[in-house]
Amino acid sequence: MKKQYILIGLMALIVQFAQAQxxxxxxxxxxxxxFGNGGNFTGGSFPAQTATDADEGFMRTTVRAAIKATYTAExxxxxxxxxxxxxxxxxxxxxxxxxxxxxxxxxxxxLKLGEFSSLKLGRQPLSYDDQRIxxxxxxxxxxxxxxxxxxxxxxxxxxLDIGGALNTTLDxxxxxxxxxxxxxxxxxRANTKGEKLNISFLGLINTFQDSGVDGSNKSSLIxxxxxxxxxxxxxxxxxxxxxxxxxxxxxVDVKGAFLASLGAVYKLNxxxxxxxxxxxxxxxxxxxxxxxxxxxxxxxFNGLIDRFYVGNHGNAGGLKDLQLTYKTKVSGxxxxxxxxxxxxxxxFNAFESKDLGTEIDLVLAKKFKEFTLVGGYSHFFEPSDxxxxxxxxxxxxxxxxxxxxxxxxxxxxx
Numbered sequence: 001m002k003k004q005y006i007l008i009g010l011m012a013l014i015v016q017f018a019q020a021q022x023x024x025x026x027x028x029x030x031x032x033x034x035f036g037n038g039g040n041f042t043g044g045s046f047p048a049q050t051a052t053d054a055d056e057g058f059m060r061t062t063v064r065a066a067i068k069a070t071y072t073a074e075x076x077x078x079x080x081x082x083x084x085x086x087x088x089x090x091x092x093x094x095x096x097x098x099x100x101x102x103x104x105x106x107x108x109x110x111l112k113l114g115e116f117s118s119l120k121l122g123r124q125p126l127s128y129d130d131q132r133i134x135x136x137x138x139x140x141x142x143x144x145x146x147x148x149x150x151x152x153x154x155x156x157x158x159x160l161d162i163g164g165a166l167n168t169t170l171d172x173x174x175x176x177x178x179x180x181x182x183x184x185x186x187x188x189r190a191n192t193k194g195e196k197l198n199i200s201f202l203g204l205i206n207t208f209q210d211s212g213v214d215g216s217n218k219s220s221l222i223x224x225x226x227x228x229x230x231x232x233x234x235x236x237x238x239x240x241x242x243x244x245x246x247x248x249x250x251x252v253d254v255k256g257a258f259l260a261s262l263g264a265v266y267k268l269n270x271x272x273x274x275x276x277x278x279x280x281x282x283x284x285x286x287x288x289x290x291x292x293x294x295x296x297x298x299x300x301f302n303g304l305i306d307r308f309y310v311g312n313h314g315n316a317g318g319l320k321d322l323q324l325t326y327k328t329k330v331s332g333x334x335x336x337x338x339x340x341x342x343x344x345x346x347x348f349n350a351f352e353s354k355d356l357g358t359e360i361d362l363v364l365a366k367k368f369k370e371f372t373l374v375g376g377y378s379h380f381f382e383p384s385d386x387x388x389x390x391x392x393x394x395x396x397x398x399x400x401x402x403x404x405x406x407x408x409x410x411x412x413x414x
Contacts, residue, residue, distance in 0.1 A: 021072040024410040029064040029402065031141070036397035049307055050386055051393040061088040064141040066105060074112075081106040085141040106145055116155040123147050126163070126295070128189050129200050129227040132240050132259070135297030144295065148185070161189045174209050180249065180294055183209040183218070198229040202242075204294070208249045219247035221254060223294060234267040240279075248289050252315075257282045257291035263323075271329035281309075283318025283346035290315050290346075303340045303359040305378040305398050318345030319356070334365040355383035375401035 035058055037051030066083040083105035090099045108122030123145050125136035137144035150163035164186045167174045174183040184207045191200040203224040210217065225242030244257040263277035279301070284290045292314055293301075302308045302321050313319070325338040342356035363376040380396040387394035 020074070021070075021413045022410065023068075023070040023408075023413075025068045025070075026405075026407045026409060027064060027066040027068070028405045028407075029141070030061060031063075031400060031402040032059065032061040033398065033400040034059045036399070037393055037395075049312060050382060051396050053391050053393060055393070062086070062141050063088075064143075068106075076112060077110045079106060079108055079110075080104065083142075101142075105143065110152075117151070117153045120150045120152060121148075124150070126150075126187075127297075128161075128202060129191075130238065130240070131297040131300065132227065132261075133202055133204070133223060133225075133242060133294055133296050134187070134189075135295065135300075137295075137297045137299070139297065139299040146185075146295075157193045159191045159193075161187075163187050180206075180208070180292065182206040196231050200227045201225075202227065206294070208247075210249050217251065219249065219251045221246040221248060225259070236265045236267075238263045238265075242291070242293075244291050248292075248315075252289045253287070254291075255288040257288055259291050259293060265325075271327070271334075273327045275323075275325040275327075277321070277323040277325070279319070279321045279323075280345060281319045281321075283344065284315050285346050290318050302342070303378070303380070304338075304361045304363070304376065305359055305380050305396065307357070307359070307380060308342070316344075317347065317354075319343075320345055320354075332366060334363075336363040336365075337361070353383065353385060355385065357381055357383045357386070370405070372404040373401070374404065375399075 037055045037057060062085060064083065064085055066081055068081040069079070071078045081104075082102070084098070084102040086099055086101060091097075104123065106123050106125070108120055108124040110118050110120040112118050125144065126134045126146050126148065127136040128134050131137075135144070146165055147167065148163050148165035150161055153160040164184070165182070166184045167182065174181075185204060187202065187204040189200060189202045191198070201224075203222070205220060205222050207218055207220045222245045223242060225240065228237075228239045230237045238261075240259060240261045242259045244254050246254055248254055259279070259281045261277060261279035263275060265273055265275040267273045281293070282288075282291045293309055298309045299306060302319060307313075308319055308321075320343040322341045323338055325336065327334070327336050329335065338361040340359040340361075342358065344354040344356055347354070357380055359378060359380045361376065361378045363374070365372065365374045377399045378397065382392070382394050382396075386392055
């Protein structure tokens, strides 16, 4: 009789899998980085990240190791991923415990509500357009997720996402000011995509709670704007325009802070293309705090060495970034070379000039049959106002190499 029950159970599982799909994937991503002057370029506001003669170069290796499971049924999809980020040498060889970085990276369910709509609920990345304001931050080994609910509607070339999140702790008071962590957020993103023009509206309202034992001090910040892409033959244009109003963490006034950018990429011949981008991010003044791009993938903008807006430069003099980029392929290796010229938007630092330095970035990427190798080198040249200071180094450099393996363990759809 027991064997019959087992067979019935196995048959039920087979029928269920026949009507659904299960995938089990993984990721192994080690990255070695060399910081040439002893800094990781992310501490404080400019020029706090500047290297001094006392700084020495160092090397470190970090790893993202993850396992991801997706189950798709007729009316819902469930996704979970477990991830650990570790550095070589961050625990003793025979330690009985880990480094505390193992976690549920994502855990969400997407419920089908109708032919064109669904509800995605749980821990999930929020990534839209070029990820300037909301992005998955895939460069960082830990990445970024939100605990949120998102209503999704998509029909033809039009899509609408309306989402919200409410963060609490065990005592029901979310009292933190770390990295613009919010108590609650609501957002709306509407997109229409045509053959030539792709345009999106994104609006967010974030409430911060960060003062006192009971967290009674709250402040709200509104961020809203447009992203647009336009293709005309071999020419592609992209633009961002966002404004911020309200209050930052701690009730700091924000009045008319803005981010504006315009970029153009022209495809030459074969794999060759050239691009030019100009971006302005408003800085702090007597009436307002600076604009901050919140939860975007900021590493992808304003230089790969991360001198600006990656855990730093949050309420400084803003930024003007003129970027020239060239892309090509050499013997199957994708090559990207970018140059940046940075200046300050406002007179926050009170230097003789608004020059914030220049940077050159080189990235090489090669895809093999079952893995990818990526690496790069960046060099930052300090402005004369900084390099002339005794004891300060005039340049900083950073090199890195990364292996990406994404094994496909199981897929019942095959």
